[in-house]
Amino acid sequence: MIRSLISKASLSSSSRLTIRQCNPMRASSSLPPRKERFFPSSEYPTDTMIQRQNSSAAATDDSNTPNTIQFEKVAFLGTGKMAQAIMSPLIQTGLQPAEKVSIFDVSVAQMKQASEQNPGVVMAQSIPELVDGADLLVCAVKPQNITEGLCSELRKANIPENATLLSVIAGLPLDMYYATGYQKIVRSMPNTPAMIGRGMTVWCCTENMTVNERDGINQVLGCLGKTIFVDEEKYVDMSTSISGSGPAYIFMLMEAMIDAGVHMGFPRDKATTLVYHTLLGSTLYAMETGEHPAILRNNVTSPSGTTASALYELENGRFRTVIKDAMWACYRRSLEMGGHESNVGPGRAPVPEGRVIQQFLDDHDDLKVSIQKKGDASDHEPKM
Numbered sequence: 001m002i003r004s005l006i007s008k009a010s011l012s013s014s015s016r017l018t019i020r021q022c023n024p025m026r027a028s029s030s031l032p033p034r035k036e037r038f039f040p041s042s043e044y045p046t047d048t049m050i051q052r053q054n055s056s057a058a059a060t061d062d063s064n065t066p067n068t069i070q071f072e073k074v075a076f077l078g079t080g081k082m083a084q085a086i087m088s089p090l091i092q093t094g095l096q097p098a099e100k101v102s103i104f105d106v107s108v109a110q111m112k113q114a115s116e117q118n119p120g121v122v123m124a125q126s127i128p129e130l131v132d133g134a135d136l137l138v139c140a141v142k143p144q145n146i147t148e149g150l151c152s153e154l155r156k157a158n159i160p161e162n163a164t165l166l167s168v169i170a171g172l173p174l175d176m177y178y179a180t181g182y183q184k185i186v187r188s189m190p191n192t193p194a195m196i197g198r199g200m201t202v203w204c205c206t207e208n209m210t211v212n213e214r215d216g217i218n219q220v221l222g223c224l225g226k227t228i229f230v231d232e233e234k235y236v237d238m239s240t241s242i243s244g245s246g247p248a249y250i251f252m253l254m255e256a257m258i259d260a261g262v263h264m265g266f267p268r269d270k271a272t273t274l275v276y277h278t279l280l281g282s283t284l285y286a287m288e289t290g291e292h293p294a295i296l297r298n299n300v301t302s303p304s305g306t307t308a309s310a311l312y313e314l315e316n317g318r319f320r321t322v323i324k325d326a327m328w329a330c331y332r333r334s335l336e337m338g339g340h341e342s343n344v345g346p347g348r349a350p351v352p353e354g355r356v357i358q359q360f361l362d363d364h365d366d367l368k369v370s371i372q373k374k375g376d377a378s379d380h381e382p383k384m
């Protein structure tokens with residue numbers, strides 16, 4: 001797999017240097033203080049939601065939305081569900097004309113299906129033909145398909161200067177994509193509600209991307225729903241456990257509630273309606289009131305009531321801890337797929353006590369002085 005490609009890739013020593021300079025994981029010294037760095041993107045509207053009516057779609061008018069940026073050519077490597085979730089609204093909203101969109105997939109049937117869904121897009125015959133002249137390459141293949149062979153084919157192709165590679169692949173970190181020859185790289189973690197324009201996408205990019213280029217990417221990802229930019233890559237791994245894989249947890253909860261309804265005697269369709277609307281209504285209620293979920297939960301829970309009985313059993317089954325453990329497992333897997341240290345989570349990486357105390361003292365100089373004073377032997381001498 002590509003882990004070994006960084007070292008194996010036939011990169012000159014000067015391009016290796018460029019990689020290090022561009023890699024935001026390594027070149028963080030020039031970054032502003034942490035508070036400003038986290039979600040700093042007031043310039044990135046996070047509500048670039050696409051309203052889809054029947055098969056057509058229109059972008060909402062967001063006053064923060066920067067002027068529309070059009071690419072010379074957007075190339076899609078892989079034409080699966082996520083690629084099509086970006087491609088269709090991108091074209092239908094007029095952000096990118098179909099004739100300036102190229103697609104390639106090793107599955108010709110899949111590629112043909114994508115072109116039928118998006119009339120006017122160009123089907124490339126090869127990877128070099130796909131990337132030729134494309135200032136944006138959307139990399140939407142499965143992680144296991146990012147192979148040394150694929151990277152070397154991309155490296156040999158005629159990648160325009162300043163072209164950006166936008167990955168929607170889980171787990172693979174920014175620096176793995178340098179083996180493709182691209183220097184400007186975006187890593188995003190979308191989720192499947194993106195298929196109806198209701199996705200949640202978290203993304204980061206290499207430091208060498210200009211504000212204008214980032215705006216362009218934000219517009220493209222905005223086709224999937226809501227976007228959040230982070231400039232520390234670890235948050236993309238973390239978000240995989242919340243929004244990326246999150247829909248699967250919710251679907252499992254749906255299944256369990258529907259099955260219980262059926263068990264009690266509801267017809268399946270009625271049980272399904274009850275569950276869908278309960279989840280939808282609860283989410284909208286929490287969002288609209290802005291109340292903490294615990295308060296909303298308390299509001300449903302009357303003394304000696306039905307909800308209290310149900311909550312007791314959920315706690316008894318470690319409901320919240322099970323969900324948290326599942327999310328830590330997901331985060332660990334994301335780190336593992338990217339070849340990062342993944343021994344994180346409760347009880348996983350105990351920090352030596354001495355280090356905690358030292359850190360505390362380093363953070364509290366005043367305390368250190370008074371502790372040192374106390375430790376002074378003369379303080380313990382009996383007063384005569």
Ligand SMILES: O=C(O)[C@@H]1CCC=N1
Binds near residue numbers: 170240244245
């Ligand atoms: O399970 C997966 O690998 C992907 C990543 C996020 C959601 N599904």
